Amino acid sequence: MERIILDVDTGLDDAVALFLAAGLEEISIEAVIATAGNVGLVKTVENTLNILETAGIRCPVYKGADKPLVRKPVEAGDFHGESGLDGPVFAPRTFQKVREEDGIEALIRLVKANPHQITIVSVGPLTDLALALSREPSVASLCKQIVIMGGSFSRGNVTESAEFNTYADPEAAAQVFSSGAKLVLFPLDCTRLVTLSPARLADFRTRSGLSTSVFSSCMDTYTANYTKRGQGEPQMHDPLCVAYLVDPSKVEAEYCTVYVDTCEGPTYGKTTKTPTSSEGGVLVAKRIDIPWFWTLVDRALANLP
Numbered sequence: 001m002e003r004i005i006l007d008v009d010t011g012l013d014d015a016v017a018l019f020l021a022a023g024l025e026e027i028s029i030e031a032v033i034a035t036a037g038n039v040g041l042v043k044t045v046e047n048t049l050n051i052l053e054t055a056g057i058r059c060p061v062y063k064g065a066d067k068p069l070v071r072k073p074v075e076a077g078d079f080h081g082e083s084g085l086d087g088p089v090f091a092p093r094t095f096q097k098v099r100e101e102d103g104i105e106a107l108i109r110l111v112k113a114n115p116h117q118i119t120i121v122s123v124g125p126l127t128d129l130a131l132a133l134s135r136e137p138s139v140a141s142l143c144k145q146i147v148i149m150g151g152s153f154s155r156g157n158v159t160e161s162a163e164f165n166t167y168a169d170p171e172a173a174a175q176v177f178s179s180g181a182k183l184v185l186f187p188l189d190c191t192r193l194v195t196l197s198p199a200r201l202a203d204f205r206t207r208s209g210l211s212t213s214v215f216s217s218c219m220d221t222y223t224a225n226y227t228k229r230g231q232g233e234p235q236m237h238d239p240l241c242v243a244y245l246v247d248p249s250k251v252e253a254e255y256c257t258v259y260v261d262t263c264e265g266p267t268y269g270k271t272t273k274t275p276t277s278s279e280g281g282v283l284v285a286k287r288i289d290i291p292w293f294w295t296l297v298d299r300a301l302a303n304l305p
Contacts, residue, residue: 016219
């Protein structure tokens with residue numbers, strides 16, 4: 001059983017990551033922290049609570065950072081909608097609510113209380129992790145590993161050079177990538193390879209279950225926004241980080257040193273990599289077994305209400 005803390009800025013593909021983690025028997029969600037990113041913190045918290053309630057998951061939910069370390073906030077509402085989760089309509093919640101404890105403090109507390117047992121899965125800006133590492137540097141050595149969706153070593157998706165999560169807080173990303181923690185990175189170079197076809201989405205729409213219905217509604221919005229921009233089929237960025245934990249052998253990867261450009265200018269937030277040894281390196285995903293990934297999504301949704 002992989003025990004995880006999910007750090008999310010819940011938009012449309014974050015919702016898929018949450019459903020995947022909630023529905024797979026191999027994974028235990030210890031806590032979820034919602035951070036500002038795709039949209040502002042108030043909205044990402046609300047979206048996170050709604051998805052977890054839909055999935056019937058009673059894990060604690062905490063608030064993370066409401067702004068980046070240094071830069072002015074940027075958002076991605078053009079892809080995820082004004083709410084960050086446009087599409088589904090949620091009933092009033094009956095059990096899920098946000099906890100009072102600060103999310104960064106909760107992360108530190110859980111990792112210290114469970115040394116080498118907690119994996120942190122971060123699929124939004126890395127602000128929360130950077131703040132946790134600043135307050136308690138031992139988090140880097142005490143967590144089991146940190147699995148991140150972020151960066152691009154080719155074309156960006158928010159600027160020509162930069163991927164959104166890294167661009168949203170480059171200073172935080174630079175701190176995390178140099179922390180010495182055991183890091184696994186899913187950059188756009190890998191996540192762009194996994195897309196949701198119209199035929200597969202049509203098949204999901206025929207299935208029963210509230211979670212599957214909400215998933216399909218989220219993906220309808222996601223698909224429409226990709227189509228509107230002429231960018232092809234929607235890409236499944238964030239859920240790959242969860243899938244990796246089920247069977248790392250399904251991912252082809254290489255160890256690299258990862259550098260983040262924190263200088264203002266056209267390459268602000270750009271990531272570059274240099275191959276290195278496993279010691280001190282970031283394990284960078286290159287490819288994932290795509291048919292296998294979709295079997296996990298099928299199984300997770302089938303297990304949920």
